[in-house]
Amino acid sequence: MSFKDNIISSFIALESQVDTDSYVHGLRSDALKQFETVGIPQRKDEAYKYTSLKSLFNKDYSLFPKTDSHIEYRDIKKYLMHEIDTYKVIFVDGVYNSQLSQTTHDKYDICLMSSALSKDKYAPVIENHYNKIAGNDSLTSLNTAFAREGAYIHVGKNVAVRKPIEIVYFSTGNENAAMMQPRNLVVVGENSQVQIIERHQSLSSNSVLTNVVTEIYADQRAMVDYYKIQNDNVEASLIDHTSVEQQSNSEVRLHTFSFGGSITRNNLYFYQKGEHCNSLLNGVTILEGKQHVDHSTLVHHTQPNCESYQEYKQIFDDRSVGVFNGKVYVDKIAQKINAFQQNNNILISDKATINAKPQLEIFADDVRCSHGCTIGQLDEDAMFYMQSRGIGKKEARALLMFAFANSVLESVKIPEVKSRITKIIALKLGVEIGLEL
Amino acid sequence: MLKIKNLKASIEDKEILKGINLEIKPGEVHAIMGPNGSGKSTFANVIAGREEYEMTDGSIELDGEEISELDPEERAHRGVFLSFQYPVEIPGVSVTNFMKTAINETRKAQGKDEMPAKDMLKLIREKSELLEIDRKFLSRSLNEGFSGGEKKRNEIFQMAMLEPKLSILDETDSGLDIDALRIVANGVNKLKSKDNATVVITHYQRLLDYIVPDYVHVLYKGRIVKSGGKELAHELEERGYDWIKEEVDA
Numbered sequence: 001m002s003f004k005d006n007i008i009s010s011f012i013a014l015e016s017q018v019d020t021d022s023y024v025h026g027l028r029s030d031a032l033k034q035f036e037t038v039g040i041p042q043r044k045d046e047a048y049k050y051t052s053l054k055s056l057f058n059k060d061y062s063l064f065p066k067t068d069s070h071i072e073y074r075d076i077k078k079y080l081m082h083e084i085d086t087y088k089v090i091f092v093d094g095v096y097n098s099q100l101s102q103t104t105h106d107k108y109d110i111c112l113m114s115s116a117l118s119k120d121k122y123a124p125v126i127e128n129h130y131n132k133i134a135g136n137d138s139l140t141s142l143n144t145a146f147a148r149e150g151a152y153i154h155v156g157k158n159v160a161v162r163k164p165i166e167i168v169y170f171s172t173g174n175e176n177a178a179m180m181q182p183r184n185l186v187v188v189g190e191n192s193q194v195q196i197i198e199r200h201q202s203l204s205s206n207s208v209l210t211n212v213v214t215e216i217y218a219d220q221r222a223m224v225d226y227y228k229i230q231n232d233n234v235e236a237s238l239i240d241h242t243s244v245e246q247q248s249n250s251e252v253r254l255h256t257f258s259f260g261g262s263i264t265r266n267n268l269y270f271y272q273k274g275e276h277c278n279s280l281l282n283g284v285t286i287l288e289g290k291q292h293v294d295h296s297t298l299v300h301h302t303q304p305n306c307e308s309y310q311e312y313k314q315i316f317d318d319r320s321v322g323v324f325n326g327k328v329y330v331d332k333i334a335q336k337i338n339a340f341q342q343n344n345n346i347l348i349s350d351k352a353t354i355n356a357k358p359q360l361e362i363f364a365d366d367v368r369c370s371h372g373c374t375i376g377q378l379d380e381d382a383m384f385y386m387q388s389r390g391i392g393k394k395e396a397r398a399l400l401m402f403a404f405a406n407s408v409l410e411s412v413k414i415p416e417v418k419s420r421i422t423k424i425i426a427l428k429l430g431v432e433i434g435l436e437l
Numbered sequence: 438m439l440k441i442k443n444l445k446a447s448i449e450d451k452e453i454l455k456g457i458n459l460e461i462k463p464g465e466v467h468a469i470m471g472p473n474g475s476g477k478s479t480f481a482n483v484i485a486g487r488e489e490y491e492m493t494d495g496s497i498e499l500d501g502e503e504i505s506e507l508d509p510e511e512r513a514h515r516g517v518f519l520s521f522q523y524p525v526e527i528p529g530v531s532v533t534n535f536m537k538t539a540i541n542e543t544r545k546a547q548g549k550d551e552m553p554a555k556d557m558l559k560l561i562r563e564k565s566e567l568l569e570i571d572r573k574f575l576s577r578s579l580n581e582g583f584s585g586g587e588k589k590r591n592e593i594f595q596m597a598m599l600e601p602k603l604s605i606l607d608e609t610d611s612g613l614d615i616d617a618l619r620i621v622a623n624g625v626n627k628l629k630s631k632d633n634a635t636v637v638i639t640h641y642q643r644l645l646d647y648i649v650p651d652y653v654h655v656l657y658k659g660r661i662v663k664s665g666g667k668e669l670a671h672e673l674e675e676r677g678y679d680w681i682k683e684e685v686d687a
Contacts, residue, residue, distance in 0.1 A: 379525070380489075381525045382527050384485075384487050384488070384525075385521065385524070385525040385527070386527070386539075387486075387508065387509035387510040387513070388486070388487075388509045388510075388512075388513055388517075388518075388519050388521075389510075389513055389535070389539040389595060389599065390510050390513035390514055390539050390540075390542050390543035390546065390599070391510060391538055391539055392508075392510050392542060393508065393510070395538065395542060396510075399527075399535075399538065400527070400530075402529070403527060403528060403529025403578075406529040407529070
């Protein structure tokens with residue numbers, strides 16, 4: 001069965017399980033039509049020039065994995081931020097797991113998308129925000145057509161969420177190949193604050209394709225601090241669409257740590273809708289083997305006096321491939337913008353590739369926009385220097401790579417997240433030295 | 438301690454060292470002098486194991502063990518230390534963390550446990566005082582934005598921390614003002630013992646007023662063309678290198 005046929009028959013199956021009269025189902029039907037019209041992105045599409053999704057869509061995916069999977073806390077503890085107290089919204093094979101989760105409706109709603117979509121009291125938030133900024137590219141539409149579950153986070157005015165929120169999607173591999181369509185909505189009210197850590201983790205070596213859509217709204221003076229930890233096994237692929245809308249004086253910081261997976265595509269779109277917004281998009285990518293990570297970022301400055309800051313540090317070994325496509329749009333009225341974009345890459349092996357494409361479109365005349373892109377190798381002099389002090393080659397390499405990525409790690413606000421990332425990097429580089437600098 | 442026989446080395450197929458013989462015993466200080474381009478830095482780098490230099494002939498024995506096939510870090514683990522002429526800047530790695538890693542990696546290679554954090558701090562404090570290094574300095578990125586003098590002082594600080602058997606100081610005096618020179622030389626002298634040895638590579642005699650050598654060798658065109666006591670350094674200071682060049686080239 002072709003992927004498209006699979007999608008259509010799966011949608012018919014879905015319709016028998018959901019309320020087809022609901023507001024959201026109207027969106028689903030439209031989205032399916034959109035997906036059918038546009039189809040899967042091809043290499044000839046400019047946005048996918050360097051990333052072929054072909055190998056991902058020739059599998060016979062189950063869109064509704066079996067739901068009887070049982071996992072124990074001890075099996076998944078290492079994927080959670082167990083060092084600190086967090087709210088947790090945890091899914092196993094696309095289904096919410098109440099035992100592993102810790103949600104709340106106390107001062108704010110940190111719960112499930114399925115309940116938010118079905119209960120009337122959430123309707124105003126859903127109707128004002130759900131699928132408003134996600135866009136309608138074909139894979140986002142595919143998600144909209146099938147999404148039923150995910151994290152729903154709604155924080156009202158003037159409140160700081162007491163502890164970080166972890167959103168984790170596990171897949172147990174109870175199907176040969178499973179496709180997940182998680183959907184997250186984060187709405188943060190005026191003068192409120194939230195910190196979120198998102199992770200997708202496969203627990204088997206069966207193929208998993210996750211096509212996740214996240215919409216984040218930051219109202220005036222809101223602060224959102226978001227971390228994506230992408231360290232899945234090499235049979236898992238991830239297509240992540242995250243759209244952010246900011247009102248005046250808000251600050252949204254989003255970190256993407258890409259270490260794992262087979263093919264990873266991160267579409268990260270920021271829309272600044274008010275003055276004095278601050279956006280930060282930071283990333284560290286460390287790849288090996290045949291891994292492929294594509295970061296496509298967009299920052300759209302529509303109002304004056306705003307800032308955006310992008311810094312991506314990437315290291316590629318073996319035959320791994322990276323893509324960095326960073327767009328910055330500055331509208332004509334968006335004067336006094338300060339937009340910074342930096343993309344530094346190290347190629348460890350002769351066979352590794354980075355495709356870097358900074359793209360600035362500036363229609364205002366009084367702005368400061370800068371971008372820089374470097375591609376280099378590890379410094380041989382520095383290697384010898386460290387070795388001559390007794391530090392082995394592997395360790396010296398690790399120290400240098402870590403030092404290279406450190407400026408991004410420094411901007412992580414949750415110390416435990418920073419040390420977790422540090423540990424993942426040390427593990428990835430196969431060293432036991434303490435990398436904390 | 439160190440026995441070098443007929444050492445030949447090239448870089449990119451150009452022969453730089455053309456057969457060097459040198460023996461250094463514990464407790465000795467040897468100075469290697471010579472005009473620019475004579476092969477002094479190559480000599481230092483070859484002993485430390487820099488890969489870009491190809492050793493084409495000869496042997497380097499440290500305490501009876503041939504070390505010429507060993508990686509730089511393995512030589513370091515056996516007690517070889519090179520103070521760099523141009524210490525490398527490593528942004529993002531602090532002096533303290535660099536030292537911790539270097540010491541613990543060396544201890545690991547020697548089959549010892551990691552140094553307890555308390556002892557490490559004590560050692561760092563002690564050795565930074567010896568080199569009159571400000572504590573704030575230790576949390577800065579290694580060599581990044583350091584002045585010439587600070588870099589050299591930091592090299593000797595590392596030497597003090599690692600307590601090597603054989604220290605090779607490559608143009609340690611270059612870029613130092615007189616105060617920094619005194620501090621560095623004082624550091625080196627305090628670290629001297631009957632069990633370790635020092636090779637001072639320098640173009641000028643100035644440093645040798647502070648670190649007094651037992652032997653002075655003149656390197657010219659990849660060979661040691663003259664050896665003598667410390668008075669040879671004074672003679673070179675007075676007469677320059679031309680008379681040696683003339684003697685050799687004649």
